[in-house]
Amino acid sequence: MNPIIEIDNFLYRYGNVTAVQNLSLQVPEGSVYAFLGTNGAGKTTTIKALLNLLGPIGGNLKVFGIPSSQLGPKELAQIGYVSESQKLPEELTVKELIDYSRAIYPTWDDDFCSRLLNTLSLPLDRKISQFSRGMKIKAAMLVSLAYRPRLLVLDEPFSGLDPLVRDELIQALIALFEHENWTMFISSHDIDDVERLADWVGIIDAGRLHISGSLDDLHARFKRIDITLPDGIADRSHLPADALQPEIMGGSARWIDPHFTSEADLQRRIAERFPQGTRVNASPLSLRDIFVVTTRALHQNNTSVL
Amino acid sequence: MNILLAHIKKDAITVRKLLYVWAAFVGIDLVFGIATHALHISPKELSPQGAAWFMATIFSLLIGIISTLLFQAVVLMLLIVRIIQTDSLIDPDAYWRTRPIARLNLLKEKTLFTGSLAIASALAVFALGVQSNNLDPKFYLPLFLGLVAFAAITKNLSNLILTFLGFTIGAHILSGVALSILRYLVSITGTTQSIFPIHSANAASAGAFAVYTLGFLVIIAHQYLTLQTRRSQILLGLTLFLAAFASNFGCRLYQAAIRSPFLITTQKNRRGSGCPVPRRFFDANN
Numbered sequence: 001m002n003p004i005i006e007i008d009n010f011l012y013r014y015g016n017v018t019a020v021q022n023l024s025l026q027v028p029e030g031s032v033y034a035f036l037g038t039n040g041a042g043k044t045t046t047i048k049a050l051l052n053l054l055g056p057i058g059g060n061l062k063v064f065g066i067p068s069s070q071l072g073p074k075e076l077a078q079i080g081y082v083s084e085s086q087k088l089p090e091e092l093t094v095k096e097l098i099d100y101s102r103a104i105y106p107t108w109d110d111d112f113c114s115r116l117l118n119t120l121s122l123p124l125d126r127k128i129s130q131f132s133r134g135m136k137i138k139a140a141m142l143v144s145l146a147y148r149p150r151l152l153v154l155d156e157p158f159s160g161l162d163p164l165v166r167d168e169l170i171q172a173l174i175a176l177f178e179h180e181n182w183t184m185f186i187s188s189h190d191i192d193d194v195e196r197l198a199d200w201v202g203i204i205d206a207g208r209l210h211i212s213g214s215l216d217d218l219h220a221r222f223k224r225i226d227i228t229l230p231d232g233i234a235d236r237s238h239l240p241a242d243a244l245q246p247e248i249m250g251g252s253a254r255w256i257d258p259h260f261t262s263e264a265d266l267q268r269r270i271a272e273r274f275p276q277g278t279r280v281n282a283s284p285l286s287l288r289d290i291f292v293v294t295t296r297a298l299h300q301n302n303t304s305v306l
Numbered sequence: 307m308n309i310l311l312a313h314i315k316k317d318a319i320t321v322r323k324l325l326y327v328w329a330a331f332v333g334i335d336l337v338f339g340i341a342t343h344a345l346h347i348s349p350k351e352l353s354p355q356g357a358a359w360f361m362a363t364i365f366s367l368l369i370g371i372i373s374t375l376l377f378q379a380v381v382l383m384l385l386i387v388r389i390i391q392t393d394s395l396i397d398p399d400a401y402w403r404t405r406p407i408a409r410l411n412l413l414k415e416k417t418l419f420t421g422s423l424a425i426a427s428a429l430a431v432f433a434l435g436v437q438s439n440n441l442d443p444k445f446y447l448p449l450f451l452g453l454v455a456f457a458a459i460t461k462n463l464s465n466l467i468l469t470f471l472g473f474t475i476g477a478h479i480l481s482g483v484a485l486s487i488l489r490y491l492v493s494i495t496g497t498t499q500s501i502f503p504i505h506s507a508n509a510a511s512a513g514a515f516a517v518y519t520l521g522f523l524v525i526i527a528h529q530y531l532t533l534q535t536r537r538s539q540i541l542l543g544l545t546l547f548l549a550a551f552a553s554n555f556g557c558r559l560y561q562a563a564i565r566s567p568f569l570i571t572t573q574k575n576r577r578g579s580g581c582p583v584p585r586r587f588f589d590a591n592n
Binding site: 048051053054072073074076077079081083085086087088089091092096099100101103104105 | 308309311312315316319320321322392394397398399400401403404405406407408
């Protein structure tokens with residue numbers, strides 16, 4: 001499948017501070033790529049460079065196979081962009097914003113716009129400056145979707161929104177992506193929300209992309225392991241070296257295995273350490289747990305998670 | 307064309323309140339224009355009471371016209387700045403930056419909109435019948451272009467004012483330093499007349515006008531087409547420096563030459579510019 005976004009060895013500095021380095025990733029067409037990281041990890045910088053809002057200091061960034069620095073009106077007409085920091089023309093009402101957007105987007109779809117208006121429950125005659133943050137994001141979403149973009153880039157779209165608005169937006173996006181073969185690149189630290197949308201995930205921390213792959217692969221790789229031993233466990237040295245967040249409670253122990261391959265392999269590895277026999281259970285982790293475990297390990301300079 | 311009109315409509319909505327105030331001033335200009343034409347009565351035809359009333363009316367009208375012109379100029383300047391800065395060229399979060407809007411089209415739209423407002427204002431003032439021997443109409447072009455250039459490289463009005471003050475003061479200080487060096491060189495070599503022809507005060511003024519006009523045009527085009535604000539700022543600094551240098555060149559060089567015992571005396575020239583002139587020129591023309 002053709003990648004819609006290609007980033008190769010991206011480097012960006014703010015003065016002497018390196019914001020992003022050696023970042024490489026690809027986003028396949030039709031996928032929803034969740035770009036996850038803590039505040040200041042480099043997500044927004046990467047997105048801004050991708051859309052030519054910042055010039056990269058090093059590396060190559062391409063959208064639709066075209067270098068970001070050469071993105072013109074033709075390419076931008078196929079990209080929808082919603083960001084928490086984006087400044088909408090606030091003196092316009094929703095209707096005026098729609099009229100303006102209709103003039104600048106050749107593929108503007110009025111029927112689709114009407115459906116989106118209903119879904120997002122936006123009043124046509126109110127000025128955007130009178131909207132709450134959530135309503136502004138909805139308005140931005142409306143004018144970034146109604147021309148059916150090939151690529152939707154969302155930078156922290158749910159940040160600071162109340163759970164109800166967040167849920168409404170996610171439901172709307174899920175409903176849309178069921179019917180449209182769009183690609184979405186979404187940055188967020190609201191992991192639970194993003195998990196409902198994403199099928200690809202990248203985890204960035206301190207300007208470096210540490211994990212990038214399909215959500216299914218991540219779910220298959222990261223497991224919570226629970227074991228119960230009849231004789232009890234003496235100490236942590238019995239546990240695998242790459243065990244993350246280990247907890248020992250009497251006769252049982254649990255940890256997170258970042259390199260789970262199969263039940264059989266796990267049974268074999270456990271049997272090597274506890275020949276007296278034990279009961280083993282491997283359960284999947286949520287994306288949030290995977291993110292927390294990975295980021296925490298990286299902050300402790302533990303690279304065994306990678 | 308549709309896109310240009312859509313942009314203009316969007317900008318007009320964004321600045322609508324200021325636009326209403328500006329339109330009101332234009333309307334007042336027209337009313338004053340009609341009133342001044344209606345008052346073309348010879349005072350000889352009036353009785354003493356009528357003449358007093360006539361003078362009071364003329365005085366009130368004059369105050370009204372001056373206030374209107376002043377406020378209209380301020381509103382027009384605010385309007386132009388707001389139109390330019392509503393689609394900021396230095397803020398990556400500006401809405402237009404991620405929309406299919408060609409930079410050239412944006413430049414065309416802003417030129418069309420702000421230019422139309424400036425021309426309409428000028429026509430309204432013309433309708434007033436205001437004439438001044440001291441104000442050359444060509445003075446307005448660099449003023450307009452300068453305002454657009456400053457607005458294009460700044461984020462908001464306060465930022466614009468600070469940038470204007472900083473750049474203008476800086477350019478004048480630097481040009482002063484450069485002129486002082488030149489003055490010193492001229493005074494020790496005694497070459498004033500050979501490098502500085504008699505009528506160069508006018509030439510310097512025309513030079514400053516040309517530098518301002520061309521410089522601001524280049525800055526506006528450069529900023530809109532490349533979004534390289536740092537380079538635009540350097541161009542702006544250079545423009546202001548060269549223009550300050552050019553406009554002060556004649557006067558300063560004459561003043562410099564005063565210190566040269568060979569050439570100059572302190573006299574005002576005939577044109578009343580206040581610049582001292584070379585003794586030979588003064589003698590030859592008197």
